[in-house]
Each structure stands twice: as structure tokens, then as C-alpha cells.
Amino acid sequence: MICKALAVIGVMTLFLSHPSSAQETTTQPAERPEKADTTKKEPEKTDTTTKEASSDATKREWRLSWENRPSVRYGDLVRIDVRARFIGDVRGSDASLEESDTSRLDIARRRVGATGTIARVADFQIERELASARGWRDVYVNYRGFDHVDIQGGQFKLPFGLDENTSSANLDFVYRSRAAALSPGRDPGVMAHGRVRTLHYELGLFARDGDNARGNDTQRVSGGWTAAARLVAQPFRSFTSVLEDFQAGVAYTSSDVPAGIADLRGDTAFGQPFFRPEFAVQGTRQRVGLEMRWRPGPFSMQSELVRLSNERRGQSVEDTDLPPLVATAWYVHGTWLVTGEQKTRGADEPRRPLFGGGFGSVEIAGRVEAVRLSSIGTGLPSRGPRAETILPHSDRVVTLGVSWSPNRWVRVQANLVRDTVSIPAGAFASGPFVDGTSSSFWSRVVRFRFAM
Amino acid sequence: MRAQLFATRLFVVAILAVTSTATAQTTNDLFEPGTLNDLRLFMNSRDLQQLRDTFEENTYYQADLEWRGIRVRSVAIRSRGHATRDPVKPALRIDFDRYVDGQRFLGLKSLMLDNLWQDATLVRESVTMALFTKLGQPAPREAFTRLFINDVYQGVYTSVEAIDSDFLSRAFGDAGGYVFEYQWQSPFAGEFLGQSLQPYKVRFKPESHALEDDTSLYSPLHDLFLEVNQPESATWRESVERYLDIPGFLTHVAVETFVSELDGLLGFWTMNNFYVYRPTGSTRHYFLPWDRDRSFQTIESSVMLRADENVLLRRLLEHPDLRAFYLQALETCAGVASQNGWLEQEIVARADLIRAAAYADSRKSHSNEEFEGEIGFLQTFARVRPGIVLAEVERLKREP
Numbered sequence: 001m002i003c004k005a006l007a008v009i010g011v012m013t014l015f016l017s018h019p020s021s022a023q024e025t026t027t028q029p030a031e032r033p034e035k036a037d038t039t040k041k042e043p044e045k046t047d048t049t050t051k052e053a054s055s056d057a058t059k060r061e062w063r064l065s066w067e068n069r070p071s072v073r074y075g076d077l078v079r080i081d082v083r084a085r086f087i088g089d090v091r092g093s094d095a096s097l098e099e100s101d102t103s104r105l106d107i108a109r110r111r112v113g114a115t116g117t118i119a120r121v122a123d124f125q126i127e128r129e130l131a132s133a134r135g136w137r138d139v140y141v142n143y144r145g146f147d148h149v150d151i152q153g154g155q156f157k158l159p160f161g162l163d164e165n166t167s168s169a170n171l172d173f174v175y176r177s178r179a180a181a182l183s184p185g186r187d188p189g190v191m192a193h194g195r196v197r198t199l200h201y202e203l204g205l206f207a208r209d210g211d212n213a214r215g216n217d218t219q220r221v222s223g224g225w226t227a228a229a230r231l232v233a234q235p236f237r238s239f240t241s242v243l244e245d246f247q248a249g250v251a252y253t254s255s256d257v258p259a260g261i262a263d264l265r266g267d268t269a270f271g272q273p274f275f276r277p278e279f280a281v282q283g284t285r286q287r288v289g290l291e292m293r294w295r296p297g298p299f300s301m302q303s304e305l306v307r308l309s310n311e312r313r314g315q316s317v318e319d320t321d322l323p324p325l326v327a328t329a330w331y332v333h334g335t336w337l338v339t340g341e342q343k344t345r346g347a348d349e350p351r352r353p354l355f356g357g358g359f360g361s362v363e364i365a366g367r368v369e370a371v372r373l374s375s376i377g378t379g380l381p382s383r384g385p386r387a388e389t390i391l392p393h394s395d396r397v398v399t400l401g402v403s404w405s406p407n408r409w410v411r412v413q414a415n416l417v418r419d420t421v422s423i424p425a426g427a428f429a430s431g432p433f434v435d436g437t438s439s440s441f442w443s444r445v446v447r448f449r450f451a452m
Numbered sequence: 453m454r455a456q457l458f459a460t461r462l463f464v465v466a467i468l469a470v471t472s473t474a475t476a477q478t479t480n481d482l483f484e485p486g487t488l489n490d491l492r493l494f495m496n497s498r499d500l501q502q503l504r505d506t507f508e509e510n511t512y513y514q515a516d517l518e519w520r521g522i523r524v525r526s527v528a529i530r531s532r533g534h535a536t537r538d539p540v541k542p543a544l545r546i547d548f549d550r551y552v553d554g555q556r557f558l559g560l561k562s563l564m565l566d567n568l569w570q571d572a573t574l575v576r577e578s579v580t581m582a583l584f585t586k587l588g589q590p591a592p593r594e595a596f597t598r599l600f601i602n603d604v605y606q607g608v609y610t611s612v613e614a615i616d617s618d619f620l621s622r623a624f625g626d627a628g629g630y631v632f633e634y635q636w637q638s639p640f641a642g643e644f645l646g647q648s649l650q651p652y653k654v655r656f657k658p659e660s661h662a663l664e665d666d667t668s669l670y671s672p673l674h675d676l677f678l679e680v681n682q683p684e685s686a687t688w689r690e691s692v693e694r695y696l697d698i699p700g701f702l703t704h705v706a707v708e709t710f711v712s713e714l715d716g717l718l719g720f721w722t723m724n725n726f727y728v729y730r731p732t733g734s735t736r737h738y739f740l741p742w743d744r745d746r747s748f749q750t751i752e753s754s755v756m757l758r759a760d761e762n763v764l765l766r767r768l769l770e771h772p773d774l775r776a777f778y779l780q781a782l783e784t785c786a787g788v789a790s791q792n793g794w795l796e797q798e799i800v801a802r803a804d805l806i807r808a809a810a811y812a813d814s815r816k817s818h819s820n821e822e823f824e825g826e827i828g829f830l831q832t833f834a835r836v837r838p839g840i841v842l843a844e845v846e847r848l849k850r851e852p
Contacts, residue, residue: 259498280496317494317516318602382526384514384551386496426553 093443159202159230178371184210223255251289277428283311298337323377331369354406391427483593541815562614572818580744590623607813632656642763706781786838796834
């Protein structure tokens with residue numbers, strides 16, 4: 001299986017490397033739109049601005065072209081880019097994994113889709129996962145016909161969380177942070193977003209509070225209609241300065257959770273459950289997030305703090321309120337593109353691609369993070385579903401990584417992960433962990449990715 | 453971190469508070485036969501509704517328990533029983549350490565609340581267990597209880613001591629012993645079930661040492677029924693004695709037979725309603741009574757009723773000295789029951805104790821008239837049964 005997957009990726013690399021390098025030499029843009037902001041769903045705009053393309057754009061006829069990916073155009077009215085992504089992981093952990101997750105290589109994700117524009121006022125994205133039951137991922141249309149506001153509708157990620165809203169193609173690590181796991185994820189909704197001077201805002205209303213918390217257990221309850229907001233400031237945006245890219249933001253979600261067993265859970269980076277109790281909740285679920293990112297030259301640093309609280313109204317044994325269930329996660333991470341590329345352009349665009357006169361880009365990265373799940377209460381701690389005090393479960397994680405992008409389509413990432421899971425005596429213990437212990441263990445993963 | 457430290461301290465204080473308050477009361481107070489306790493459970497109204505809706509499931513719910521000013525928080529309760537399960541008057545099991553490590557109530561890990569569903573008199577089990585105890589047979593202690601859930605009266609129950617390590621410690625001084633609850637699966641009267649341990653595993657649920665391997669748990673039980681079913685030989689009795697407390701077993705059967713038990717070791721549906729205890733480091737098994745609310749059925753029933761159907765009793769009674777022991781045990785039962793009208797007094801005292809509570813119990817399965825009528829029958833049973841048993845025993849003694 002490993003050989004097969006490597007062969008597939010190798011052939012794709014060789015096949016694509018020549019047109020890639022040819023284009024890179026002639027169509028290098030001075031600056032990508034949005035300074036290659038990799039955090040949002042805005043469709044990636046093409047970096048090919050050839051005169052030929054410009055003149056072709058005015059011709060009202062269907063045209064098939066290759067612009068780093070297959071693209072179909074009808075004059076300048078319609079553009080449809082075909083997207084595809086294939087990912088395979090080889091992984092292992094000193095803590096037990098699910099049998100199906102043990103060290104092996106599998107094409108774990110097979111996503112196909114399309115992005116594009118219509119009549120220069122609407123963008124769209126459609127993406128479907130072929131390798132899992134989740135099926136449709138982003139399916140939305142974004143109307144940008146107004147001056148300061150775009151209106152987006154469909155299914156897409158709620159505007160909360162920097163890491164969560166970073167495209168998987170641009171992640172600095174194989175797995176998202178534990179803070180991202182507390183972020184909502186995708187659901188159907190509508191959102192207004194735009195930029196006012198140095199502020200980028202997003203305000204949305206969604207049918208539920210995202211698919212990250214929802215597991216396969218349909219008996220568990222999750223948030224209903226969810227309001228979400230995110231405000232990101234880029235105060236030095238108009239300056240030519242090393243701080244130009246610096247941004248900081250806040251985000252908030254609020255939803256109402258019906259009475260039932262909470263769907264919140266705590267997993268290690270590799271998905272081993274360490275907190276999957278059966279606590280009853282009811283009431284408002286709120287998330288508050290703080291985020292920061294700075295990408296000077298080949299370096300970047302990023303940090304985030306997410307706090308989720310879920311009320312437990314009327315959930316005590318006497319039908320009175322219990323203190324809220326609380327989960328908190330944070331991370332700090334830094335990266336360095338050793339081969340010198342500008343981080344704002346993305347590590348997946350090497351200055352000297354493999355077979356294009358170079359070796360590709362190499363990036364090293366490190367992340368420190370923690371997640372803690374507990375309650376606010378100070379009463380008798382217990383494992384009961386209506387415990388006044390939920391003893392804190394936590395996972396502290398250190399991740400070291402290296403990424404190699406031989407060209408813009410292929411990326412190989414290797415991560416070494418050290419988890420330290422702490423579960424106090426008398427608390428719920430889940431998965432391979434037992435209460436009253438602190439378990440430290442190594443995990444490792446190599447990811448092969450092909451994307452266009 | 454500070455909050456965690458505070459919570460831990462509070463937890464310790466709470467445990468100490470419960471413990472110190474509890475030192476004023478003991479399990480002897482809880483199981484005092486002459487008292488009618490008030491037990492109060494507090495549980496979320498949704499949980500209570502779900503417990504009633506799904507009373508046939510063993511789902512645990514969190515609750516607080518209060519008795520004589522002692523409040524035990526975060527206890528786990530669930531519906532229990534077989535034929536006695538009921539959504540209106542649920543039989544309950546309370547575990548004190550399921551949600552809080554090491555938590556105890558008066559030193560108990562568990563407590564059963566028997567809803568007395570099948571007994572119009574509500575006293576059959578209590579009186580039968582008293583007779584077991586009177587004859588020196590280890591039996592769970594129990595006391596009548598008025599149960600309130602969320603301050604709503606649920607009816608008359610009995611609080612029954614769980615047969616677990618606490619019970620073994622009290623009754624045998626062996627908290628580390630093995631104890632199994634018999635789970636009726638299909639008719640089983642002591643036949644050898646084959647070389648596989650599986651038939652024993654499904655019938656005998658371990659209440660201790662549950663994590664041990666099947667061989668440690670079930671091999672001695674397998675061997676008990678293997679040896680009992682061996683052909684008669686010079687070594688048969690010695691072999692069986694290695695696996696069975698024979699005097700205890702015969703006395704146990706004698707008590708059940710005296711009180712005309714319908715659903716015990718010689719039950720109508722073959723063996724049922726018992727636990728088996730095996731001491732640490734031993735292969736010998738002791739039978740313990742459980743759930744005796746089908747006793748006092750027929751005043752005239754024979755002391756040999758269904759004796760031939762049970763392999764253990766039939767094989768034991770083939771030995772003249774054991775047959776004599778069994779008949780002697782029956783005579784003892786009759787003597788104890790009739791001496792100064794002990795059995796009738798026990799029945800009347802219990803009925804008087806619970807009468808007002810029973811009348812107020814609108815959830816019980818029988819009417820107040822049936823309660824009084826059945827109490828009257830039990831009194832008659834207590835007066836007449838000893839004579840009938842003694843007469844039959846005398847006749848059996850004369851038979852070759």
C-alpha cells in the first residue's frame with residue numbers, strides 16, 4: 001500500500017513539475033490577492049495574469065485552460081477551477097490507537113470540488129469528501145456586489161478560530177491544534193463579511209454550532225441555531241513595515257443546547273479519547289476566542305486561546321442549576337521556511353521547485369499547546385452525569401514538524417508529537433487512559449499530500 | 453489549579469463529614485428490624501421519568517440519598533430485579549462508590565430497595581430472612597423503609613443489605629471471598645452442564661473478583677456440579693464436601709421448605725433466588741438466600757415437594773445421615789417457629805409496624821383488603837404449619 005501510494009504521488013509530481021516550472025518563470029505575480037491570506041474560504045484567485053489570458057477573458061466563448069489546475073472559462077463571466085486533494089498518512093503512537101488507525105499508509109482523504117466566479121460578483125466553492133461518510137464539505141456562494149460587505153450562504157466553517165479556518169492545504173502541522181477541536185467547524189448558514197479599513201469582520205447565523213463537537217452518537221446533544229462573529233484587526237496593514245502582516249482578533253459564538261448528554265469530548269492529537277463522559281447539559285453554549293498571527297519574512301508565529309462553556313441549567317439532582325461545563329485550549333506555534341520563501345506567500349510555492357532548478361521549500365515548525373476540560377464548580381467532585389464539580393482532564397502537547405514542498409502540488413510533512421494526558425483520581429477515564437495517572441507518550445506521523 | 457485544590461479539599465471535608473456523622477449511626481440502626489426508616493432520594497426529574505420509562509434497563513442515574521440527617525451525595529441508582537421490576541414502584545439498587553471513589557454509606561458500598569411487588573403482605577421476605585438468621589444461616593439484613601423520591605412518597609420498601617464484600621466481611625469475616633449472584637437463564641436443577649465454563653459463566657454473575665479470569669472464577673463451580681453428578685461411590689461424599697457446605701445447604705433447603713417457598717432452591721421454576729459464596733483459597737461453596745417474597749405459599753405442602761427434582765438435594769438425601777440431618781433441620785424450623793408463637797409474633801409485629809405506611813402506599817400492587825387478608829393467612833400459616841411439618845417428618849423418620 002505504501003509503495004502504491006508513493007508511486008501515485010511520484011508520478012503526479014513528475015507529470016506536473018514541467019508545466020509548473022514553465023509557468024512559474026513567466027507568471028510570477030508581484031503580490032497575491034489578499035497577501036495570500038490562507039485563513040479564509042475566499043477562493044484562491046489565480047496567479048496567472050498573462051496577456052494572453054487577459055485578452056482571452058474578453059472573448060465570450062467556453063475555453064479550457066491549465067492554470068495550476070484545470071480551469072474552464074466563459075469569457076470573463078464564468079470561471080470554474082477544478083480542485084482535487086489526496087492525502088495519505090503513515091502514523092504510529094505509543095498510546096494505543098484504534099485498530100483501523102495503526103501504522104499504515106492509506107489514502108485517508110480524497111476530496112474533489114470546484115471553485116470559481118460568476119459574473120465577477122459571486123464566488124463559489126463546492127467540495128466533496130470521497131473517502132468518508134461526511135460527504136459534502138464546503139458548499140457555498142459568496143456575493144461580493146456591495147462595497148463593504150460580502151454575503152455568503154451555504155455550508156462552510158463558522159467564523160471562529162484561526163487554526164480551524166486555515167485551509168488544510170496551508171496547515172503548518174499535520175493535525176490542527178486542540179484549540180481548533182474546540183472551534184465549531186462547518187454547518188449551513190449565512191454570513192456577512194468584509195473589510196473596513198484595517199478591520200476584517202465576519203458575522204453569521206448558522207443552523208447548528210458546527211460539526212467538530214458532533215460525534216457519531218446521535219443520543220448526544222449539540223447546539224442549535226448559532227450566532228457567530230469574528231473581528232480581526234491588521235493595524236499596520238497600510239504601512240510598509242515588518243509588522244505589516246501582524247493581525248489580532250477576537251471571535252464569539254453562542255447557541256442554545258437542549259437538555260441531554262453533552263457532545264463535547266477531549267481527544268489527543270491522534271484522536272485517542274481521554275474525556276468522553278456523560279455529563280448532562282442544557283442552556284447556552286458560548287465560545288470566546290483570541291487569536292494572533294505574525295509572518296515576517298520566512299518566519300511566522302501564531303497563537304490562539306479558545307474557551308468554551310456550556311450551561312447546565314436545571315441539571316442537578318434537585319433540578320437546580322449546575323456550574324457550567326468548561327473547556328479551554330491554547331497554543332503557540334512558530335515556523336521557519338529554511339529555504340527562504342516568504343511565509344505570506346505560503347510554503348507550498350517554492351522559489352526553486354524540484355525539477356525546476358531547486359529542491360523545493362523546506363519548513364520547520366514547533367507548537368506547544370494544552371486543552372483542559374472541567375467545570376467551574378467547587379462542590380463534591382464525582383464521575384456522575386450531574387456532578388457539581390467535574391475534575392479537570394487535560395492534555396499538554398508539544399509538536400515538532402518539518403515540511404517539504406517539492407512543488408506547489410505536493411507536500412510531505414513529518415510530525416513528532418509528545419502528549420501528556422492527566423486524569424485525576426476519581427474522574428472519568430476514557431479510551432486507553434486510567435484515572436489518577438498522568439500519561440506521557442510519543443506519536444509520529446508522516447503525511448503525503450497532493451493538491452491542485 | 454487553585455480551584456482544583458479547593459475542590460479536592462472540599463471533597464475530603466465532605467467525605468469526613470459524611471463519615472463522622474455516620475459514626476453516630478451504624479448499619480445496625482439502618483437494618484434494625486423494629487424500625488420503619490424514612491429514606492429520601494433526590495434525583496433530576498428527567499432522570500426519574502427516564503428511569504420509569506426504561507425500567508427494564510440497568511441504566512444508572514445520579515442521586516442524593518438522605519437518612520436521619522445523613523446526606524450522601526452523588527450516589528448511583530438503577531432499576532433492579534426480574535419479575536419485580538415496575539415503573540410505578542421501581543425496585544432500586546443504590547451504589548455509593550460508582551461516581552465517587554471510596555464513598556460509603558454507614559460503611560456500605562451498596563444498598564437494595566426491594567419494592568415488595570409480589571407480596572400483598574409486604575412482610576414475607578422480612579419474616580423468612582429472620583427465620584434464616586434464627587437458624588444461624590447467613591442472610592442479608594433488611595428493614596422496612598418508607599421511600600420518598602423528590603419528597604413524593606413512593607411506598608413501603610425494604611432496605612436490603614447487598615450481598616457483597618461488606619456482607620462477606622460481616623457474615624464470614626472474609627471480605628476477600630468470591631460471591632456470585634445466580635441469574636436464572638433456563639431450568640437448572642443442579643445437572644452437570646458440560647466441560648465448558650460458559651454455562652456457569654452465564655448463570656453465576658460475579659459480585660467480587662469480577663476481573664479475574666474465567667478459570668479462577670468458574671472452575672470450582674464447574675467442579676461442584678461435576679462431582680455432584682458423579683455415580684455413587686465410596687469417595688462421592690468426600691468429593692462433594694470439597695465443593696459444597698452440605699450442612700448449610702440442607703438447612704437452607706429446610707428453611708425454604710418449611711416456609712413453602714415457591715421460587716427458591718426447590719422452586720417451581722427450578723433453582724432461583726440465591727447467591728453462592730466461596731471463601732478465599734477454598735473450593736467449598738455456601739448457598740445464601742435472596743428475595744424471599746414468594747414464601748408462605750401452601751400450609752399443607754410436603755417437606756419433600758420437588759426434592760427429587762433437584763440433583764443436589766436428591767443425591768444428598770440418598771445418604772441416611774444426611775437425610776436425618778435434613779429432617780432434623782425441618783424439626784428445628786418448626787420448633788423455632790412455634791416456640792412462644794415466635795413466627796406469628798414476627799408476622800404481627802411487622803404488619804403493625806408498616807400498616808399505616810402500607811395503607812398510604814398507593815403504588816403497591818395489592819389492595820389494603822388483600823394486605824389484611826394475606827396477613828391473616830400468614831398468621832394461620834404460622835400457627836398450623838409447624839404441626840403439619842412435624843407430622844410429616846415423624847412419618848418420614850419411620851420410613852426405611
